[in-house]
């Protein structure tokens with residue numbers, strides 16, 4: 065009996081510890097962050113020996129996508145030659161973080177190590193890194209982390225834990241996915257274990273100890289879970305993070321939805337409904353994640369703003385990616401978009417930051433967010449028509465005050481069946497979206 069009681073009490077005290085998860089409030093309040101893909105692949109930028117890469121045209125994949133569908137890709141020794149050329153003289157951590165901050169972004173995420181295995185910090189675990197292997201010699205993560213702290217942005221690291229093309233035990237491209245794909249021999253479980261304990265776990269520990277990141281962003285998809293990312297391995301990785309930096313958030317693309325803090329959607333995937341857990345979408349400004357000199361598929365700012373509003377209204381975040389050039393600077397097309405978003409956010413950010421989904425049904429004419437337990441609603445009217453009368457279903461009384469956030473022009477409201485109606489102004493400052501505050 066006594067031992068039963070002791071074990072019951074033990075279980076009770078053990079439970080909160082076992083279940084202890086970091087607070088995700090800052091992440092949910094933030095809503096908008098910057099993602100960066102930067103590394104050796106930023107030098108060829110999608111073109112190798114005058115030939116444009118094929119298949120998915122993601123510049124950071126050039127090592128294995130050059131000459132596709134011929135097998136082999138770029139020989140490792142040839143790819144490693146990029147280390148001697150990596151010297152981004154225009155890199156200015158403060159300028160990058162100021163650009164993020166001015167865009168209304170509250171956090172910053174960068175590829176500490178992408179699939180090619182090259183690390184952007186002074187890793188003692190592997191010399192395949194920016195400080196030991198390149199003429200640049202500067203610890204990029206150290207400079208960026210300091211700039212984030214200075215400007216009040218949270219900081220996180222992308223770490224390719226599954227694919228690693230530098231370590232012999234790291235996983236290779238998970239092909240064939242298309243019928244044209246060459247087959248890449250994968251390491252054995254023992255070889256992968258050698259990579260896991262010899263590079264992945266110690267490098268993640270280094271990141272946690274050296275930089276105290278606020279979150280980690282791991283990357284896996286498809287069959288990664290069945291092959292190499294076993295429950296046991298993921299358990300060891302998650303425990304390492306929890307023990308070393310208990311408040312560090314972890315995303316679901318680590319390979320499991322158990323014991324993590326937020327869900328990561330597929331790339332550029334914007335769901336039509338929210339989730340019970342915090343979540344985010346990572347998206348590109350153009351097509352490629354890493355800088356690609358022939359990628360001209362830039363998305364217009366109004367489209368990027370809609371992604372932000374859609375996700376926010378459904379309780380999700382948006383991590384917008386920039387691929388800096390081999391010089392270490394943002395392309396003009398990226399800067400223009402970031403600054404246009406920033407101008408919009410400087411006016412309408414109060415309807416984005418710190419908000420939660422409204423409890424009312426999503427209207428056909430746009431999206432809703434709420435501040436302060438629905439004492440204030442923000443309505444984003446898409447493609448607004450001057451003078452149009454619209455109805456919001458849900459609230460049982462019309463708001464006391466309604467105004468266009470940008471101009472503070474008063475918006476007339478009247479009671480309506482199941483909610484209230486409001487009339488858009490005759491002059492709308494933005495033909496793409498009208499952002500209105502309703503206050504009770």
Ligand code: FHN
Nearest residue numbers: 122124125283285331346353
């Ligand atoms: O293969 C990567 C890709 O290069 C890029 O890093 C994206 C970002 O979400 N993740 C993988 C594909 O999903």
